Amino acid sequence: MEKENSIMPLFYKITLFFLTLSGFGQMPIFKRYYIADIPGLGWLANFHITHLMHYIFAGIFISLVVYSSLDFIIFRIDSARITKIIIIKIIIYLGLIITGILMIIKNFSGTPFSPNFIILLALSHFLFCILLLFFLGYHLTKKFKT
CATH class of the missing domain: 1.10.287 (Helix Hairpins)
Incomplete structure (x- = not known):
């Protein structure tokens, strides 16, 4: 294991x-x-x-x-124990997964999502991606400092 x-x-x-x-x-x-x-x-x-x-x-x-x-x-x-870092990671991962699944559903024909919701979805997915990149970058720089 x-x-x-x-x-x-x-x-x-x-x-x-x-x-x-x-x-x-x-x-x-x-x-x-x-x-x-x-x-x-x-x-x-x-x-x-x-x-x-x-x-x-x-x-x-x-x-x-x-x-x-x-x-x-x-x-x-x-x-x-669950730390603040793990909670942040969970929120970012869940945000990426949920918005990603909704974007897959959006790609099916006949999906009743409004254009404004689709824009919100795309921006949210991108925001979670950027948060993850900042989070990973912060931890990489923190790891190399110590």
Whole structure:
């Protein structure tokens, strides 16, 4: 069990990297700023590739969150305490997952979401993404200072 848990942070990092890359790839920034013109990175300008990639890594991310939650509830609830950092992480993860699922539902035909709600949904998803990036950046700089 210990060996399995030591590899989980690596899975999280890889998944979050590709989720972020594919999420920003769905906005036309890679083509606009000529990043897609760098040899080997042309696929970043293809919306369909980044969209599919985002869905695949979102599924992996949700699986990792569910696995970690169940692992905590079943095996560590007595020995671990929930800190403010963990609460912030839970809120950000839940915000990303809920807004992401609602955005998937929005993509189905016949969804009764209003245009204003769709804009709010997209901005909320982006806000949670930025919060996660700031949160991770803060912890990386804090880790390197000590």
